[in-house]
Each structure stands twice: as C-alpha cells, then as structure tokens.
Amino acid sequence: MTQIQRLDATFTALADPTRRAILARLAQGEATVAELTEPFAMSQPAISKHLKVLERAGLIITTESGQRRPRRIEAAPLAEANTWLENYRQLWERRYSALDELLVHMQAAPPKSKRKRH
Amino acid sequence: MPATRLNKTAQVSLPTDTEVRITRDLAAPRQLVWDAHTIPALIQRWMSGMPGWSMPVCEMDVRPGGKYRWRWRSDETGAGFGFFGEFKEVDAPVTMMQEEYFDPGDSGDITGAMPVNNPSLNRSTFTETKGVTTVVVLLDYGSKAARDAAVSTGMTDGMEISYKSLDAILVEQQGG
Numbered sequence: 001m002t003q004i005q006r007l008d009a010t011f012t013a014l015a016d017p018t019r020r021a022i023l024a025r026l027a028q029g030e031a032t033v034a035e036l037t038e039p040f041a042m043s044q045p046a047i048s049k050h051l052k053v054l055e056r057a058g059l060i061i062t063t064e065s066g067q068r069r070p071r072r073i074e075a076a077p078l079a080e081a082n083t084w085l086e087n088y089r090q091l092w093e094r095r096y097s098a099l100d101e102l103l104v105h106m107q108a109a110p111p112k113s114k115r116k117r118h
Numbered sequence: 119m120p121a122t123r124l125n126k127t128a129q130v131s132l133p134t135d136t137e138v139r140i141t142r143d144l145a146a147p148r149q150l151v152w153d154a155h156t157i158p159a160l161i162q163r164w165m166s167g168m169p170g171w172s173m174p175v176c177e178m179d180v181r182p183g184g185k186y187r188w189r190w191r192s193d194e195t196g197a198g199f200g201f202f203g204e205f206k207e208v209d210a211p212v213t214m215m216q217e218e219y220f221d222p223g224d225s226g227d228i229t230g231a232m233p234v235n236n237p238s239l240n241r242s243t244f245t246e247t248k249g250v251t252t253v254v255v256l257l258d259y260g261s262k263a264a265r266d267a268a269v270s271t272g273m274t275d276g277m278e279i280s281y282k283s284l285d286a287i288l289v290e291q292q293g294g
Contacts (some may be wrong), residue, residue, distance in 0.1 A: 004270075092128045
C-alpha cells in the first residue's frame with residue numbers, strides 16, 4: 001500500500017464512533033471481544049464486525065494468550081496518520097503564532113495611518 | 119455556558135474527502151483580525167512564518183472579482199513560490215472566499231507535492247465572542263487527490279513519529 005492508501009484505510013476505520021470508542025478502550029490496554037462488547041448496547045457479532053475493519057486497517061492485532069484472544073492496539077498507522085495531519089497543522093500554527101504577536105502589537109499601539117473601516 | 123475558552127492551538131480536520139478545515143482562536147476583536155488578513159503590510163508580518171523565508175510580494179485587491187498575489191522567497195537561495203487568485207465573495211469583516219492557484223515558481227522540491235493548475239476554493243470566516251475571534255478556514259481542493267497532496271506538503275523527511283497524540287487525532291476526527 002502507498003502512504004495515501006494506508007492513510008485512507010486508517011481514516012475510514014476512524015470515521016465510525018463505535019470504532020473510535022473501541023480504540024480509545026484499547027489504548028488503555030488489551031481486551032477480549034467480550035470485554036470490548038460490554039460497554040456497548042450492541043451484539044458481540046456487531047462488535048466483531050467493527051473489529052474486523054480495525055484489523056484490516058492494521059489498527060489492532062489479535063494476540064494469542066491461551067484460550068483468550070485479546071485485541072491490542074497497533075500504534076504505527078495512527079502515528080503515521082497523526083504525523084501527516086500534525087505537520088500540516090504545525091505549518092498553520094506557526095503562522096497563527098506570528099499573528100498572535102502582531103495582534104498584541106496592533107492592540108497596544110494602533111497604527112498611525114488611518115485604518116479603513118468597512 | 120461558561121466564558122468562552124480561548125483555544126490557542128490550530129485545529130485541523132478533514133470534514134469531507136475534498137476539504138481541509140483549520141480553526142484557530144485569536145485574542146483580538148474581529149475588525150483587527152480582518153485587517154491582519156486583508157492589509158498587505160500586516161499580512162507580510164505574519165504570513166512569512168517559515169524560518170529562512172520572507173514574503174516580498176503581497177498584493178491584495180479585496181473586493182469581489184479583485185485579484186491577489188503572494189510570493190515567498192528563500193533568504194539562502196533566492197528561489198521563490200507563491201499563491202495567486204481572485205476574490206469571489208467579500209463581506210467585511212465576516213467572510214471572504216477566494217479561488218486560489220499555487221505558483222510553484224523556481225522553488226523545486228520544497229513544495230513538490232502541491233497541486234498546480236488545480237485551484238482551491240478558500241473560505242475564511244471570522245466570528246467574535248467576548249473579544250475572541252475564531253477564524254475558520256475551509257479549503258476545498260475539488261478532489262481527494264489534490265487535497266491529500268496539499269496536506270502532504272506538511273510532510274518532511276525524517277520527521278519523528280509521535281505516538282503520544284492518539285487522543286488528539288481521535289478528538290479531531292470526532293470534531294470533524
């Protein structure tokens with residue numbers, strides 16, 4: 001998969017509130033399907049469907065632990081998606097930080113030239 | 119509702135497949151924020167935000183049908199790139215919309231991924247609550263490929279991958 005395809009899979013998986021809630025739960029530590037089903041008003045098969053989408057996107061993996069087969073969060077795709085947006089965000093944040101300073105300056109000392117009001 | 123909390127961190131979300139939305143609070147009245155977005159001498163003081171770059175060209179004719187042109191220049195190499203376009207809608211100090219083109223200039227790889235000959239529709243909206251102005255910038259690239267390419271210009275090689283921001287991206291996605 002190309003980077004954009006990986007990002008697509010990640011964002012598609014993240015587009016659903018139940019799947020985000022499952023990831024938020026798994027961010028606290030691994031959990032079985034039964035444990036993941038508990039907080040939701042949803043059947044275990046319905047939760048399993050969401051888990052399949054998350055697994056296909058590489059966001060979770062199934063670990064073997066005796067009879068239990070807990071799911072664990074896989075951080076790399078999320079980190080990649082986050083970095084992708086985060087770098088872009090930082091471009092804007094740098095500009096707006098500079099604008100913060102300019103606005104402080106403008107409010108402390110209004111420009112002498114007449115500002116055009118609309 | 120409690121007093122408006124100042125969200126002094128730019129938020130980025132992807133509301134649709136073709137759009138990016140950037141939101142930021144600024145501690146100033148709306149008219150000042152509008153001036154800072156429309157008066158060339160003011161724009162040049164904050165839009166040249168990249169270290170090692172200046173913004174020698176900033177021309178603005180802020181009215182429907184009016185043109186604008188921005189150009190940045192590398193201090194080190196003298197190479198430049200920019201944006202230009204036309205205002206489609208201007209309602210001071212509330213909102214403006216431009217059709218914007220990317221001008222790759224002679225900057226080479228620095229802006230490699232930016233789509234060329236593929237205008238975006240950029241809408242900026244300014245709302246003021248208790249002296250805090252919220253800027254919402256909505257960029258519509260018309261296609262997912264162009265949107266993704268534009269957002270990818272933020273990528274730099276060797277960027278350290280951060281694992282700690284899982285919460286941030288989940289919140290952003292929920293907000294989007």
